[in-house]
Amino acid sequence: xxxxxxxxxxxxxxxxxxxxxxxxxxxxxxxxxxxxxxxxxxxxxxxxxxxxxxxxxxxxxxxxxxxxxxxxxxxxxxxxxxxxxxxxxxxxxxxxxxxxxxxxxxxxxxxxxxxxxxxxxxxxxxxxxxxxxxxxxxxxxxxxxxxxxxxxxxxxxxxxxxxxxxxxxxxxxxxxxxxxxxxxxxxxxxxxxxxxxxxxxxxxxxxxxxxxxxxxxxxxxxxxxxxxxxxxxxxxxxxxxxxxxxxxxxxxxxxxxxxxxxxxxxxxxxxxxxxxxxxxxxxxxxxxxxxxxxxxxxxxxxxxxxxxxxxxxxxxxxxxxxxxxxxxxxxxxxxxxxxxxxxxxxxxxxxxxxxxxxxxxxxxxx
Amino acid sequence: xxxxxxxxxxxxxxxxxxxxxxxxxxxxxxxxxxxxxxxxxxxxxxxxxxxxxxxxxxxxxxxxxxxxxxxxxxxxxxxxxxxxxxxxxxxxxxxxxxxxxxxxxxxxxxxxxxxxxxxxxxxxxxxxxxxxxxxxxxxxxxxxxxxxxxxxxxxxxxxxxxxxxxxxxxxxxxxxxxxxxxxxxxxxxxxxxxxxxxxxxxxxxxxxxxxxxxxxxxxxxxxxxxxxxxxxxxxxxxxxxxxxxxxxxxxxxxxxxxxxxxxxxxxxxxxxxxxxxxxxxxxxxxxxxxxxxxxxxxxxxxxxxxxxxxxxxxxxxxxxxxxxxxxxxxxxxxxxxxxxxxx
Numbered sequence: 275x276x277x278x279x280x281x282x283x284x285x286x287x288x289x290x291x292x293x294x295x296x297x298x299x300x301x302x303x304x305x306x307x308x309x310x311x312x313x314x315x316x317x318x319x320x321x322x323x324x325x326x327x328x329x330x331x332x333x334x335x336x337x338x339x340x341x342x343x344x345x346x347x348x349x350x351x352x353x354x355x356x357x358x359x360x361x362x363x364x365x366x367x368x369x370x371x372x373x374x375x376x377x378x379x380x381x382x383x384x385x386x387x388x389x390x391x392x393x394x395x396x397x398x399x400x401x402x403x404x405x406x407x408x409x410x411x412x413x414x415x416x417x418x419x420x421x422x423x424x425x426x427x428x429x430x431x432x433x434x435x436x437x438x439x440x441x442x443x444x445x446x447x448x449x450x451x452x453x454x455x456x457x458x459x460x461x462x463x464x465x466x467x468x469x470x471x472x473x474x475x476x477x478x479x480x481x482x483x484x485x486x487x488x489x490x491x492x493x494x495x496x497x498x499x500x501x502x503x504x505x506x507x508x509x510x511x512x513x514x515x516x517x518x519x520x521x522x523x524x525x526x527x528x529x530x531x532x533x534x535x536x537x538x539x540x541x542x543x544x545x546x547x548x549x550x551x552x553x554x555x556x557x558x559x560x561x562x563x564x565x566x567x568x569x570x571x572x573x574x575x576x577x578x579x580x581x582x583x584x585x586x587x588x589x590x591x592x593x594x595x596x597x598x599x600x601x602x603x604x605x606x607x608x609x610x611x612x613x614x615x616x617x618x619x620x621x622x623x624x625x626x627x628x629x630x631x632x633x634x635x636x637x638x639x640x
Numbered sequence: 641x642x643x644x645x646x647x648x649x650x651x652x653x654x655x656x657x658x659x660x661x662x663x664x665x666x667x668x669x670x671x672x673x674x675x676x677x678x679x680x681x682x683x684x685x686x687x688x689x690x691x692x693x694x695x696x697x698x699x700x701x702x703x704x705x706x707x708x709x710x711x712x713x714x715x716x717x718x719x720x721x722x723x724x725x726x727x728x729x730x731x732x733x734x735x736x737x738x739x740x741x742x743x744x745x746x747x748x749x750x751x752x753x754x755x756x757x758x759x760x761x762x763x764x765x766x767x768x769x770x771x772x773x774x775x776x777x778x779x780x781x782x783x784x785x786x787x788x789x790x791x792x793x794x795x796x797x798x799x800x801x802x803x804x805x806x807x808x809x810x811x812x813x814x815x816x817x818x819x820x821x822x823x824x825x826x827x828x829x830x831x832x833x834x835x836x837x838x839x840x841x842x843x844x845x846x847x848x849x850x851x852x853x854x855x856x857x858x859x860x861x862x863x864x865x866x867x868x869x870x871x872x873x874x875x876x877x878x879x880x881x882x883x884x885x886x887x888x889x890x891x892x893x894x895x896x897x898x899x900x901x902x903x904x905x906x907x908x909x910x911x912x913x914x915x916x917x918x919x920x921x922x923x924x925x926x927x928x929x930x931x932x933x934x935x936x937x938x939x940x941x942x943x944x945x946x947x948x949x950x951x952x953x954x955x956x957x958x959x960x961x962x963x964x965x966x967x968x969x970x971x972x973x974x975x976x977x978x979x980x981x982x983x
Binding site: 395396397400401402407408412415417418419420421422423424425426427429430436448449451452453455456459610613614615616617620621622 | 716744752755759761763765797850898900901
């Protein structure tokens with residue numbers, strides 16, 4: 275008998291219930307889809323169609339020079355929409371830079387969601403009003419923020435959950451590890467959604483990890499991992515809703531891996547033909563999130579041509595409004611650069627602001 | 641120092657007795673926790689143990705684990721979580737165990753803590769205090785002795801505060817925790833056990849952040865310093881009297897905001913200045929301070945502004961650190977080079 279045979283050492287938790295399903299969870303096209311609420315499916319469909327149009331419009335705006343850059347979520351709309359709709363108004367969303375669609379789907383004005391990418395300020399919406407953290411450019415760094423906020427809410431007895439979004443590449447970052455570890459130790463009400471879209475810019479998942487799946491990473495932290503078809507909006511919505519509900523009720527964090535695909539290049543500035551075959555893209559186009567849902571809705575008699583056209587018209591109206599407003603030049607006040615650095619500007623900042631004001635005045639005079 | 645008291649003072653305030661900087665810091669945390677339920681202390685070993693330097697001694701016992709929390713051993717995670725807690729409305733006070741152990745949190749600090757207020761046009765201020773024991777002189781190993789202030793003061797959006805006296809340790813920490821801006825609070829670890837007559841029953845007034853203190857007025861030259869180098873400068877000023885020099889000593893107390901007015905006035909009064917700090921000189925705080933003194937006081941200067949700093953070397957092993965740290969002789973040597981003969 276050694277000390278290892280005594281209660282001095284024992285596994286902290288049973289690993290088996292934490293393991294993800296062997297295959298990504300699906301609902302659309304399966305018998306279980308019959309139980310889905312038609313009203314929910316209708317909402318998801320409207321948002322998906324709108325999201326697809328939003329991505330196309332934002333990409334077009336980069337070509338017209340109206341956005342500095344746009345990381346498209348075309349092909350990933352199911353994840354974006356499901357993330358937004360799985361949350362209650364009191365919950366918080368922590369998006370990455372590719373998640374403006376989730377921000378829009380949660381009710382933020384598209385122009386405000388695109389402020390960062392337009393370049394007139396770093397964040398266009400009020401994070402407190404919408405309960406959406408600023409879009410995070412440094413990878414995975416927003417994950418510990420979500421944990422901290424969820425932890426603070428739990429300490430305050432406030433039934434709030436946080437949903438944090440990250441990509442497959444982001445799971446290699448140290449902040450991913452630290453966030454998941456803190457969340458599990460603290461049993462923070464937070465859900466991590468990994469959109470595994472196949473690439474970190476150009477680097478495929480095989481060069482990113484040797485884990486069986488990204489969802490398996492959850493087990494090492496002592497939280498459940500869920501694997502879901504990221505193009506099946508009903509499945510992603512259900513998995514996220516369950517995880518958010520569990521978190522809110524004190525059940526602790528969950529890691530969700532949604533398997534999806536980035537149909538567009540990393541951004542408009544990227545050339546995806548340098549690192550992937552068109553045949554691969556075509557295969558994923560045949561597993562399109564909008565088509566998957568429309569097939570289900572049509573088969574159940576929940577979507578006719580008129581309803582589909584209504585969704586397209588509403589999306590077109592959103593795009594036209596976005597286009598029109600983005601073609602107006604934003605109002606810029608260069609002296610605002612000094613206003614929000616500190617609660618009160620330092621003497622040095624006041625002097626620099628005065629210098630800039632003088633330069634602006636000289637520009638006006640000449 | 642300003643905390644020195646006369647016999648008459650002691651008679652009026654019998655509760656005053658020698659207290660250490662560590663005790664004053666502990667009291668500041670206690671009083672902040674008691675005054676504001678939003679204040680949360682967190683870090684490695686800050687709970688049951690009371691911190692490796694015992695600055696958080698007894699806080700978990702008295703305020704509970706939710707208010708003073710032992711975290712997993714991961715500095716980016718600690719600071720990143722503090723960001724989220726501050727977003728929710730709490731006022732986290734984070735302990736980084738040692739200067740060089742704070743580096744894993746650097747990305748959170750530079751990319752988020754310093755910028756969230758600006759990024760969100762003031763909607764998400766982050767009232768986070770990051771306490772970091774810094775500097776050498778305690779016989780510690782390489783990674784327990786860094787003076788890391790230059791990394792922080794080069795990052796817009798952070799305040800960088802460092803006390804040099806027992807009284808300021810209390811007052812500046814209270815002020816930092818109360819600040820709505822993120823504060824890097826650098827604790828000179830070799831002064832943790834320095835003593836002064838100070839009473840937790842009648843704590844000192846909370847000074848505003850950004851005001852330097854004139855610790856000694858002088859007529860012939862001005863030493864500008866902060867944190868662990870203040871006692872060295874005061875000792876040098878006393879020794880200088882034998883040489884016939886009457887040295888003033890300015891304690892910056894905060895590097896950001898930088899109190900240009902107090903420094904410029906003190907230097908104008910003497911026409912000569914030496915900036916003293918123990919971190920490496922090249923690209924250090926002293927370079928900025930010397931440049932600003934020159935810009936502001938050029939026509940009052942009798943000699944170039946000199947710097948006495950640590951050498952531009954990785955922190956030396958403990959048995960050699962005394963050669964690295966600026967001492968009285970090196971300061972007096974610099975004062976001697978202030979072109980007295982050309983007066």
